[in-house]
Amino acid sequence: MRSRPTLEWAPGPEVLALEPGATDVRPVADVVRGGRVVVLSGAGISTESGIPDYRGETGSLRTHTPMTYGDFVGSEAARQRYWARSHLGWRTIARAAPNDGHRAVAALQACGYLSGVITQNVDGLHQAAGARDVIELHGNLDRVICLDCGTTSAREVLDQRLRDANREFTAEATRINPDGDVELPEEVVRTFTVVPCTVCGGTVKPDVVFFGENVPKARVERCYRMIDDANAVLVLGSSLTVMSGFRFVRHAAKAGTPVLIINQGLTRGDPYATYRVNLPLGRALTELAHQVTAGEETGGPSHA
Template structure:
């Protein structure tokens, strides 16, 4: 048996196991992480051992306090936006949308800020850490689209328009520190206030209302499915603890270890982009021919 055939059979077996799990628990809350979006060209935060790659992320309190950090963030974001804005949902996102439309899963709770679940057609999505496509003024509360802000950034900083750089997971990029020195950070066109992406920075808390909504979804679910997350960040891992405490089974589809490995009912180490479409196909087949369901 060649490697390609072996991988294909392994993926189909894994998909059958996961389809069976979802058949048993059709209201499963799906918690997704950065690993789901790597096939869309957005880099992951961590390696397969759950160790964070690259530099220490900007902390929210530091961003709001230090104009130099604001300039650094927006300069990197201006360059990295080309990658983020061009990212499209991959087969994994589309498969979850199909499973949701067929009532094979419950809500989607995502740690990602890329907006790809909604672009793929999923309807019941809660973005735990916000959405990078939106920007808020901390002065007057005005809201802007990130695409519109890009026009302002490029007009004010023409020297960075053609800069090519290595994209990073946060939607920004690694650029020469000297390029940041003369960078003009954006300001609110209404009040001149500080602009901040509508995302939860490290060091900040998820808004209370959003946390309450997420907890309500976990309470209503009959199981938890983790897709593409190592769960090293507590805001995601807490849902595994809640599920375990409530006696709800937990499955994970993730390349590499997770913080919740000892809590899992089912662990599949495979590509979400490859396995989830097979899961969706199997579920559709079971809907059409109930007598063929696998045990």
């Protein structure tokens, strides 16, 4: 039987005594140094790249209602509204660059300390920073899929088709949301032309999981297998409000696997956390990577 890190899991109300969270990452580094750590990241890790989160102090859910799956498939007007706004917002996300937090995760993985990275983000910034084999729980805005024939294609191709079909569309993006959506007046939305699938003429949707849509079962099961094989789970920049990510924290804690959380603000997973840090992600993860690798004689994790 594989050994686990020495920090004990002790869920319950007493964990909330950590509020508003510690600022010392050394206890997290002690666990990560043992290797086989799975990262579960959320929108908070991308805020320093200029992409806002949903639920932070300035989270977009305070002023923005994301498109739901039911609305998208059930209404031509809703699809027009989504694509008009996303057409502008995607360009901003496509230009976003990885930040120190993404780079620290990639470095820890390259050094062998991480056994997997699961992200709830759809921006592709973990991969852009060099992370490998990232499980994109909610998909990626870089791809689109036809709901009728299942054909997938690159978002860049669709973007050019939308540009060609909307040469007189001159709206500009203002506030960008984590799902690539922006705010546009309804009279501007009504001037936008949506293009169909080039294969069957069907409805094209971004290859992401909308609110109200289920994560594919095979993807969920792959995440569970990764969590089951982990020595610890490290949550980065997620409030864990939605079940799609929270279930993995609850599953790990039930199995006695330490759960470590680095996030600005409280999270739904705090009662399950072994240790929680309340710091900006770029700063915290840069320090964490330094702490993990400092003084390592072998240059890699120990697997007891």
